[in-house]
Amino acid sequence: MEEHKYLDDLKEIRQMMRRSTQFLSLSGLSGVLAGVYALIGAGSAFKILEAHHLQEPYVILESYTFKKLIAIALGVLIASIVTAYLFSSYKAKRNGETLVNTTSKRALYNFALPLLTGGVLCVLLLRNGHYGLLAPMTLIFYGLACVNVSKYTFGDVHYLGITEIVLGLLAAYFPGYGLLFWTLGFGLCHILYGGIMHFKYERNRKK
Template identity: 60%
Template structure:
Protein backbone atom coordinates (compact mmCIF):
# COMPACT_ATOMS: atom_id res chain seq x y z
CA UNK A 1 0.00 0.00 0.00
CA UNK A 2 2.83 2.34 0.93
CA UNK A 3 4.64 1.75 -2.37
CA UNK A 4 1.40 2.26 -4.31
CA UNK A 5 0.84 5.65 -2.64
CA UNK A 6 4.49 6.55 -3.22
CA UNK A 7 4.17 5.62 -6.91
CA UNK A 8 1.03 7.73 -7.29
CA UNK A 9 2.69 10.70 -5.58
CA UNK A 10 5.68 10.37 -7.90
CA UNK A 11 3.42 10.26 -10.96
CA UNK A 12 1.53 13.34 -9.78
CA UNK A 13 4.82 15.13 -9.14
CA UNK A 14 6.09 14.32 -12.63
CA UNK A 15 2.79 15.46 -14.16
CA UNK A 16 3.00 18.74 -12.23
CA UNK A 17 6.55 19.27 -13.47
CA UNK A 18 5.42 18.61 -17.04
CA UNK A 19 2.58 21.13 -16.74
CA UNK A 20 4.91 23.74 -15.22
CA UNK A 21 7.38 23.22 -18.06
CA UNK A 22 4.60 23.63 -20.64
CA UNK A 23 3.43 26.85 -19.00
CA UNK A 24 6.99 28.21 -18.94
CA UNK A 25 7.46 27.33 -22.61
CA UNK A 26 4.22 29.08 -23.56
CA UNK A 27 5.33 32.25 -21.76
CA UNK A 28 8.89 32.33 -23.12
CA UNK A 29 8.79 30.38 -26.41
CA UNK A 30 6.63 30.66 -29.51
CA UNK A 31 6.10 27.04 -30.56
CA UNK A 32 3.44 27.37 -33.25
CA UNK A 33 5.76 27.61 -36.25
CA UNK A 34 4.43 25.45 -39.08
CA UNK A 35 6.69 22.83 -40.62
CA UNK A 36 4.51 22.66 -43.72
CA UNK A 37 5.11 26.36 -44.39
CA UNK A 38 8.85 25.62 -44.42
CA UNK A 39 8.31 22.91 -47.03
CA UNK A 40 6.27 25.26 -49.22
CA UNK A 41 8.85 28.04 -48.80
CA UNK A 42 11.49 25.63 -50.08
CA UNK A 43 9.33 24.71 -53.07
CA UNK A 44 8.75 28.40 -53.84
CA UNK A 45 12.51 28.96 -53.67
CA UNK A 46 13.19 26.10 -56.10
CA UNK A 47 10.63 27.46 -58.56
CA UNK A 48 12.11 30.94 -58.20
CA UNK A 49 15.63 29.60 -58.76
CA UNK A 50 14.48 27.83 -61.93
CA UNK A 51 12.99 31.10 -63.22
CA UNK A 52 16.19 33.01 -62.39
CA UNK A 53 18.31 30.36 -64.11
CA UNK A 54 16.13 30.65 -67.22
CA UNK A 55 16.45 34.45 -67.19
CA UNK A 56 20.23 34.30 -66.87
CA UNK A 57 20.63 31.68 -69.59
CA UNK A 58 18.48 33.69 -72.00
CA UNK A 59 20.00 37.07 -71.23
CA UNK A 60 21.32 38.88 -74.27
CA UNK A 61 24.79 40.12 -73.51
CA UNK A 62 27.68 39.04 -71.32
CA UNK A 63 26.90 41.15 -68.24
CA UNK A 64 23.67 41.70 -66.32
CA UNK A 65 23.56 45.34 -65.22
CA UNK A 66 21.33 46.92 -62.60
CA UNK A 67 19.46 48.76 -65.36
CA UNK A 68 18.83 45.67 -67.47
CA UNK A 69 15.41 44.07 -67.88
CA UNK A 70 16.84 40.72 -66.79
CA UNK A 71 18.02 42.10 -63.46
CA UNK A 72 14.64 43.71 -62.78
CA UNK A 73 12.89 40.41 -63.53
CA UNK A 74 15.28 38.58 -61.19
CA UNK A 75 14.49 41.05 -58.40
CA UNK A 76 10.76 40.71 -59.12
CA UNK A 77 11.04 36.91 -58.93
CA UNK A 78 12.87 37.14 -55.60
CA UNK A 79 10.22 39.49 -54.20
CA UNK A 80 7.38 37.20 -55.31
CA UNK A 81 9.08 34.18 -53.68
CA UNK A 82 9.68 36.15 -50.47
CA UNK A 83 6.11 37.47 -50.35
CA UNK A 84 4.61 34.04 -51.05
CA UNK A 85 6.77 32.48 -48.32
CA UNK A 86 5.85 35.15 -45.76
CA UNK A 87 2.12 34.96 -46.49
CA UNK A 88 2.18 31.15 -46.34
CA UNK A 89 4.13 31.15 -43.08
CA UNK A 90 1.78 33.70 -41.51
CA UNK A 91 -1.44 31.94 -42.53
CA UNK A 92 -0.25 28.47 -41.46
CA UNK A 93 1.26 29.72 -38.21
CA UNK A 94 -1.96 31.54 -37.29
CA UNK A 95 -3.91 28.38 -38.07
CA UNK A 96 -1.62 26.21 -35.93
CA UNK A 97 -1.63 28.71 -33.05
CA UNK A 98 -5.43 28.88 -33.13
CA UNK A 99 -5.75 25.08 -33.00
CA UNK A 100 -3.29 24.92 -30.10
CA UNK A 101 -5.13 27.67 -28.21
CA UNK A 102 -2.07 29.91 -28.35
CA UNK A 103 -2.16 33.62 -29.08
CA UNK A 104 -0.42 34.61 -32.30
CA UNK A 105 0.83 37.94 -30.97
CA UNK A 106 2.21 37.45 -27.49
CA UNK A 107 5.46 38.49 -25.82
CA UNK A 108 7.27 35.40 -27.13
CA UNK A 109 6.22 35.88 -30.77
CA UNK A 110 7.13 39.57 -30.62
CA UNK A 111 10.61 38.79 -29.29
CA UNK A 112 10.95 36.10 -31.95
CA UNK A 113 10.03 38.52 -34.74
CA UNK A 114 12.29 41.34 -33.52
CA UNK A 115 15.31 39.07 -33.08
CA UNK A 116 14.71 37.53 -36.50
CA UNK A 117 14.25 40.81 -38.36
CA UNK A 118 17.31 42.67 -37.02
CA UNK A 119 19.94 40.42 -38.73
CA UNK A 120 17.63 39.83 -41.72
CA UNK A 121 17.08 43.52 -42.49
CA UNK A 122 20.77 44.26 -41.87
CA UNK A 123 21.73 41.53 -44.34
CA UNK A 124 19.20 42.80 -46.88
CA UNK A 125 20.61 46.34 -46.74
CA UNK A 126 24.15 44.97 -46.96
CA UNK A 127 23.20 42.93 -50.04
CA UNK A 128 21.69 46.02 -51.72
CA UNK A 129 24.89 47.97 -51.03
CA UNK A 130 26.93 45.14 -52.55
CA UNK A 131 24.75 45.26 -55.67
CA UNK A 132 25.12 49.02 -55.87
CA UNK A 133 28.91 48.69 -55.75
CA UNK A 134 29.04 45.86 -58.28
CA UNK A 135 30.05 43.10 -55.84
CA UNK A 136 27.54 40.64 -57.29
CA UNK A 137 29.48 37.53 -56.26
CA UNK A 138 29.03 38.29 -52.56
CA UNK A 139 25.25 38.74 -52.64
CA UNK A 140 24.41 35.03 -52.34
CA UNK A 141 26.87 34.37 -49.48
CA UNK A 142 25.75 37.46 -47.58
CA UNK A 143 22.04 36.65 -47.84
CA UNK A 144 22.64 33.06 -46.70
CA UNK A 145 24.88 34.09 -43.80
CA UNK A 146 22.59 36.82 -42.50
CA UNK A 147 19.51 34.64 -42.91
CA UNK A 148 21.33 31.97 -40.90
CA UNK A 149 22.22 34.53 -38.23
CA UNK A 150 18.57 35.61 -38.12
CA UNK A 151 17.47 32.01 -37.53
CA UNK A 152 20.08 31.45 -34.82
CA UNK A 153 19.16 34.73 -33.13
CA UNK A 154 15.43 33.93 -33.22
CA UNK A 155 15.88 30.33 -32.05
CA UNK A 156 16.13 31.55 -28.44
CA UNK A 157 12.40 32.27 -28.57
CA UNK A 158 11.08 29.30 -30.53
CA UNK A 159 11.78 25.64 -31.30
CA UNK A 160 15.46 24.78 -31.00
CA UNK A 161 15.45 23.11 -34.43
CA UNK A 162 15.48 26.59 -36.00
CA UNK A 163 19.00 27.04 -34.60
CA UNK A 164 20.30 24.08 -36.61
CA UNK A 165 18.71 25.45 -39.78
CA UNK A 166 20.48 28.75 -39.12
CA UNK A 167 23.87 27.11 -38.59
CA UNK A 168 23.43 25.16 -41.83
CA UNK A 169 22.62 28.38 -43.73
CA UNK A 170 25.71 30.09 -42.30
CA UNK A 171 27.95 27.20 -43.35
CA UNK A 172 26.48 27.27 -46.88
CA UNK A 173 27.05 31.03 -47.02
CA UNK A 174 30.71 30.62 -46.07
CA UNK A 175 31.13 27.88 -48.67
CA UNK A 176 29.52 30.17 -51.25
CA UNK A 177 32.31 32.69 -50.62
CA UNK A 178 34.92 30.01 -51.31
CA UNK A 179 33.16 28.75 -54.43
CA UNK A 180 32.43 32.08 -56.05
CA UNK A 181 30.29 31.90 -59.17
CA UNK A 182 28.00 29.18 -57.84
CA UNK A 183 25.78 31.50 -55.80
CA UNK A 184 22.54 30.36 -57.42
CA UNK A 185 23.30 26.73 -56.59
CA UNK A 186 23.99 27.60 -52.95
CA UNK A 187 20.74 29.56 -52.88
CA UNK A 188 18.96 26.43 -54.13
CA UNK A 189 20.58 24.39 -51.35
CA UNK A 190 20.03 26.97 -48.61
CA UNK A 191 16.61 28.41 -49.34
CA UNK A 192 15.21 25.46 -51.29
CA UNK A 193 16.51 22.06 -50.18
CA UNK A 194 17.28 23.01 -46.56
CA UNK A 195 13.82 24.50 -46.06
CA UNK A 196 12.15 21.40 -47.47
CA UNK A 197 14.23 19.08 -45.26
CA UNK A 198 13.81 21.29 -42.18
CA UNK A 199 10.08 21.76 -42.81
CA UNK A 200 9.58 18.01 -43.24
CA UNK A 201 11.36 17.25 -39.98
CA UNK A 202 9.35 19.91 -38.15
CA UNK A 203 6.10 18.67 -39.65
CA UNK A 204 6.60 15.05 -38.61
CA UNK A 205 8.14 16.00 -35.26
CA UNK A 206 5.62 18.61 -34.08
CA UNK A 207 2.71 19.25 -36.46
CA UNK A 208 1.39 15.69 -36.49
CA UNK A 209 1.15 15.38 -32.72
Protein backbone atom coordinates in the same frame (compact mmCIF):
# COMPACT_ATOMS: atom_id res chain seq x y z
CA MET B 1 -2.04 7.38 -8.48
CA GLU B 2 -0.94 10.56 -6.67
CA GLU B 3 2.56 10.18 -8.12
CA HIS B 4 1.09 9.98 -11.64
CA LYS B 5 -0.96 13.15 -10.99
CA TYR B 6 2.15 14.87 -9.62
CA LEU B 7 4.11 14.02 -12.78
CA ASP B 8 1.25 15.29 -14.98
CA ASP B 9 1.20 18.56 -13.04
CA LEU B 10 4.95 18.96 -13.46
CA LYS B 11 4.63 18.27 -17.19
CA GLU B 12 1.87 20.88 -17.52
CA ILE B 13 3.89 23.48 -15.59
CA ARG B 14 6.90 22.79 -17.78
CA GLN B 15 4.81 23.24 -20.95
CA MET B 16 3.38 26.51 -19.63
CA MET B 17 6.87 27.83 -18.86
CA ARG B 18 8.07 26.82 -22.31
CA ARG B 19 5.14 28.58 -24.01
CA SER B 20 5.89 31.76 -22.07
CA THR B 21 9.51 31.89 -23.26
CA GLN B 22 9.42 30.25 -26.72
CA PHE B 23 7.45 30.87 -29.91
CA LEU B 24 6.07 27.40 -30.60
CA SER B 25 3.51 28.27 -33.29
CA LEU B 26 6.14 28.10 -36.03
CA SER B 27 4.92 25.59 -38.62
CA GLY B 28 7.21 23.04 -40.22
CA LEU B 29 4.93 22.76 -43.25
CA SER B 30 5.34 26.48 -43.96
CA GLY B 31 9.09 25.85 -44.11
CA VAL B 32 8.56 23.03 -46.60
CA LEU B 33 6.40 25.27 -48.80
CA ALA B 34 8.94 28.10 -48.55
CA GLY B 35 11.53 25.66 -49.88
CA VAL B 36 9.24 24.69 -52.75
CA TYR B 37 8.70 28.37 -53.61
CA ALA B 38 12.47 28.90 -53.57
CA LEU B 39 13.05 25.95 -55.92
CA ILE B 40 10.44 27.28 -58.35
CA GLY B 41 11.99 30.75 -58.16
CA ALA B 42 15.50 29.39 -58.65
CA GLY B 43 14.38 27.38 -61.69
CA SER B 44 12.78 30.47 -63.21
CA ALA B 45 15.88 32.55 -62.47
CA PHE B 46 18.12 29.94 -64.10
CA LYS B 47 16.06 29.98 -67.30
CA ILE B 48 16.11 33.79 -67.41
CA LEU B 49 19.88 33.92 -66.88
CA GLU B 50 20.45 31.20 -69.47
CA ALA B 51 18.48 33.17 -72.07
CA HIS B 52 20.25 36.41 -71.09
CA HIS B 53 23.77 34.98 -71.39
CA LEU B 54 23.07 33.99 -74.99
CA GLN B 55 22.94 37.73 -75.76
CA GLU B 56 25.11 39.39 -73.09
CA PRO B 57 27.76 37.99 -70.73
CA TYR B 58 26.81 40.13 -67.70
CA VAL B 59 23.65 41.23 -65.89
CA ILE B 60 23.70 44.89 -64.88
CA LEU B 61 21.54 46.75 -62.38
CA GLU B 62 19.62 48.69 -65.03
CA SER B 63 18.83 45.68 -67.22
CA TYR B 64 15.36 44.22 -67.67
CA THR B 65 16.78 40.81 -66.75
CA PHE B 66 17.87 42.07 -63.34
CA LYS B 67 14.42 43.54 -62.70
CA LYS B 68 12.85 40.17 -63.49
CA LEU B 69 15.22 38.44 -61.07
CA ILE B 70 14.34 40.92 -58.32
CA ALA B 71 10.63 40.37 -59.03
CA ILE B 72 11.11 36.60 -58.65
CA ALA B 73 13.02 37.03 -55.38
CA LEU B 74 10.34 39.34 -53.98
CA GLY B 75 7.62 36.93 -55.10
CA VAL B 76 9.31 34.05 -53.26
CA LEU B 77 9.79 36.21 -50.15
CA ILE B 78 6.18 37.45 -50.06
CA ALA B 79 4.74 33.98 -50.70
CA SER B 80 6.92 32.53 -47.92
CA ILE B 81 5.92 35.24 -45.41
CA VAL B 82 2.20 34.90 -46.18
CA THR B 83 2.40 31.10 -45.92
CA ALA B 84 4.31 31.26 -42.61
CA TYR B 85 1.72 33.68 -41.20
CA LEU B 86 -1.28 31.59 -42.27
CA PHE B 87 0.13 28.27 -41.05
CA SER B 88 1.41 29.75 -37.77
CA SER B 89 -1.96 31.44 -37.16
CA TYR B 90 -3.74 28.13 -37.70
CA LYS B 91 -1.33 26.28 -35.41
CA ALA B 92 -1.66 28.90 -32.66
CA LYS B 93 -5.45 28.80 -32.87
CA ARG B 94 -5.44 24.99 -32.76
CA ASN B 95 -3.30 25.09 -29.61
CA GLY B 96 -5.54 27.70 -27.98
CA GLU B 97 -2.85 30.40 -28.14
CA THR B 98 -2.56 33.86 -29.68
CA LEU B 99 -0.09 34.44 -32.49
CA VAL B 100 0.81 37.97 -31.42
CA ASN B 101 2.20 38.04 -27.88
CA THR B 102 5.32 39.10 -26.00
CA THR B 103 7.22 35.95 -26.98
CA SER B 104 6.40 36.19 -30.70
CA LYS B 105 7.34 39.89 -30.72
CA ARG B 106 10.68 39.07 -29.09
CA ALA B 107 11.28 36.30 -31.63
CA LEU B 108 10.36 38.58 -34.54
CA TYR B 109 12.75 41.29 -33.33
CA ASN B 110 15.67 38.88 -32.96
CA PHE B 111 14.97 37.41 -36.40
CA ALA B 112 14.38 40.71 -38.20
CA LEU B 113 17.43 42.60 -36.90
CA PRO B 114 20.14 40.50 -38.65
CA LEU B 115 17.86 40.00 -41.66
CA LEU B 116 17.23 43.73 -42.22
CA THR B 117 20.92 44.48 -41.64
CA GLY B 118 21.80 41.97 -44.35
CA GLY B 119 19.13 43.44 -46.63
CA VAL B 120 20.58 46.95 -46.32
CA LEU B 121 24.08 45.58 -46.96
CA CYS B 122 22.85 43.77 -50.09
CA VAL B 123 21.33 47.00 -51.43
CA LEU B 124 24.65 48.78 -50.87
CA LEU B 125 26.52 45.95 -52.61
CA LEU B 126 24.13 46.23 -55.56
CA ARG B 127 24.70 49.97 -55.84
CA ASN B 128 28.44 49.35 -56.05
CA GLY B 129 28.14 46.55 -58.61
CA HIS B 130 29.11 43.63 -56.34
CA TYR B 131 26.45 41.28 -57.74
CA GLY B 132 28.45 38.14 -57.00
CA LEU B 133 28.20 38.75 -53.25
CA LEU B 134 24.40 38.79 -53.15
CA ALA B 135 23.89 35.03 -52.79
CA PRO B 136 26.58 34.61 -50.08
CA MET B 137 25.34 37.62 -48.09
CA THR B 138 21.67 36.62 -48.20
CA LEU B 139 22.54 33.09 -47.04
CA ILE B 140 24.90 34.25 -44.30
CA PHE B 141 22.61 36.90 -42.83
CA TYR B 142 19.57 34.64 -43.06
CA GLY B 143 21.59 32.01 -41.21
CA LEU B 144 22.57 34.54 -38.54
CA ALA B 145 18.89 35.51 -38.18
CA CYS B 146 17.94 31.84 -37.68
CA VAL B 147 20.67 31.31 -35.08
CA ASN B 148 19.66 34.52 -33.29
CA VAL B 149 15.96 33.60 -33.12
CA SER B 150 16.51 29.93 -32.25
CA LYS B 151 16.65 30.61 -28.51
CA TYR B 152 13.04 31.83 -28.72
CA THR B 153 11.67 28.94 -30.79
CA PHE B 154 12.53 25.34 -31.73
CA GLY B 155 16.18 24.35 -31.37
CA ASP B 156 16.24 22.88 -34.89
CA VAL B 157 16.17 26.45 -36.26
CA HIS B 158 19.68 26.90 -34.82
CA TYR B 159 21.04 24.07 -36.98
CA LEU B 160 19.21 25.42 -40.03
CA GLY B 161 20.99 28.73 -39.41
CA ILE B 162 24.40 27.09 -39.13
CA THR B 163 23.76 25.22 -42.39
CA GLU B 164 22.78 28.46 -44.16
CA ILE B 165 25.92 30.23 -42.91
CA VAL B 166 28.17 27.40 -44.13
CA LEU B 167 26.48 27.44 -47.56
CA GLY B 168 26.91 31.22 -47.69
CA LEU B 169 30.63 30.94 -46.99
CA LEU B 170 30.95 28.24 -49.65
CA ALA B 171 29.10 30.49 -52.11
CA ALA B 172 31.65 33.23 -51.38
CA TYR B 173 34.54 30.78 -51.84
CA PHE B 174 33.19 29.46 -55.16
CA PRO B 175 32.15 32.54 -57.15
CA GLY B 176 29.86 31.85 -60.07
CA TYR B 177 27.88 29.19 -58.21
CA GLY B 178 25.76 31.58 -56.16
CA LEU B 179 22.44 30.43 -57.61
CA LEU B 180 23.29 26.79 -56.88
CA PHE B 181 24.11 27.47 -53.22
CA TRP B 182 21.09 29.78 -52.94
CA THR B 183 18.91 26.91 -54.23
CA LEU B 184 20.43 24.50 -51.72
CA GLY B 185 20.06 26.92 -48.82
CA PHE B 186 16.64 28.41 -49.36
CA GLY B 187 15.17 25.48 -51.28
CA LEU B 188 16.37 22.06 -50.18
CA CYS B 189 17.36 23.03 -46.62
CA HIS B 190 13.96 24.57 -45.94
CA ILE B 191 12.23 21.44 -47.21
CA LEU B 192 14.51 19.19 -45.14
CA TYR B 193 14.35 21.12 -41.86
CA GLY B 194 10.66 21.98 -42.32
CA GLY B 195 9.89 18.29 -42.80
CA ILE B 196 11.92 17.34 -39.72
CA MET B 197 10.10 19.94 -37.60
CA HIS B 198 6.70 18.82 -38.88
CA PHE B 199 7.26 15.14 -38.08
CA LYS B 200 9.07 15.90 -34.82
CA TYR B 201 6.73 18.47 -33.27
CA GLU B 202 3.43 18.51 -35.18
CA ARG B 203 2.53 15.12 -36.65
CA ASN B 204 3.46 13.16 -33.54
CA ARG B 205 1.52 15.59 -31.35
CA LYS B 206 -1.62 15.09 -33.47
CA LYS B 207 -1.46 11.42 -32.68
